[in-house]
């Protein structure tokens with residue numbers, strides 16, 4: 001089994017998937033834009049070969065070069081788990097006549113308007129929305145959809161350029177800041193709680209499922225620096241608050257023609273219990289969500305994903321034993337971290353429940369919280385009960401503080 005893996009070293013989680021592939025017996029070939037010597041040893045040790053390309057984001061060029069290189073070399077799979085590269089991987093598979101999702105199918109997971117059209121056509125609840133290319137389009141859509149509304153890029157990530165507009169004046173202001181965006185989605189604002197639905201699928205059938213809750217909703221967390229965003233995986237998926245989300249998620253996978261691999265979906269639950277689709281990608285969630293899921297059931301989903309892709313099945317999965325919370329911290333002040341308060345006491349109280357302490361330490365430089373949800377680091381904690389996990393997360397959010405200056 002020879003697997004070509006595009007972008008093996010970046011984002012941060014990718015080396016783990018490369019390891020997973022090697023562990024399930026695949027021969028892994030990396031494709032990246034850095035020289036092989038610059039690929040970290042932690043990745044290179046799992047690669048049997050490497051193709052350097054000049055540019056990762058000139059899609060036609062990437063497809064042409066990889067196809068040319070792979071054609072005489074008996075490659076069995078082409079995979080990419082980084083959102084901007086999933087269509088390129090599908091195009092390469094198509095040209096080489098390889099198993100895996102087609103470019104058209106993958107487009108359904110990448111284009112936020114197309115995905116909603118396909119999902120709506122299957123009779124599932126999606127926000128009312130329209131694709132807009134000009135300010136005039138946006139005003140026409142606003143007329144139909146009404147306020148409040150959301151305006152966001154069609155191919156967005158990390159809540160960048162996502163605007164909630166409560167009034168026409170706010171829409172006008174949002175349009176002014178979005179001139180560089182060529183295509184946007186204008187949608188009904190859905191008020192409610194926000195969750196993920198994550199899977200590993202084999203031939204469209206979810207063989208692993210997960211739900212996590214965002215606290216608070218990402219748009220709020222990503223626009224207020226003082227907030228410590230929290231995400232908690234839900235141990236018990238078989239409960240009334242969650243079941244309709246699972247049903248929606250499974251319906252979405254059918255509607256989009258999911259094949260084999262990871263998916264990461266977001267959905268809303270309104271106060272009246274109605275569930276509404278948010279968005280979906282055919283790749284895992286970022287910001288350490290795979291680690292969080294691993295801690296939820298003591299499993300190695302990096303390897304299980306690889307097993308699914310290479311061999312069409314996953315190993316028997318252990319039960320979900322924990323609710324696992326990740327708490328992202330943002331320091332006060334600028335520049336270097338100077339000191340941390342509350343951490344020692346927290347670790348003393350909850351040490352055995354703390355799976356990962358990846359907070360920045362004094363002397364390290366702050367990260368840009370607007371660019372990365374990981375911000376100035378994070379803790380991962382877990383507890384068998386939801387309330388236990390939630391309390392520990394709240395405590396870390398409130399009582400641990402990083403100071404920079």
Ligand SMILES: Nc1ncnc2c1ncn2[C@@H]1O[C@H](COP(=O)(O)OP(=O)(O)OP(=O)(O)O)[C@@H](O)[C@H]1O
Nearest residue numbers: 127150156157158159160187188189190217218219
């Ligand atoms: N129609 C909507 N109704 C309510 N809130 C919305 C809507 N669309 C987007 N949002 C808010 O904005 C956030 C970002 O939107 P979305 O998830 O579509 O974009 P993204 O930039 O791809 O996100 P991500 O941070 O997951 O990469 C959502 O998590 C949600 O909080």
Ligand SMILES: [Mg+2]
Nearest residue numbers: 159218266279
């Ligand atoms: Mg999102």
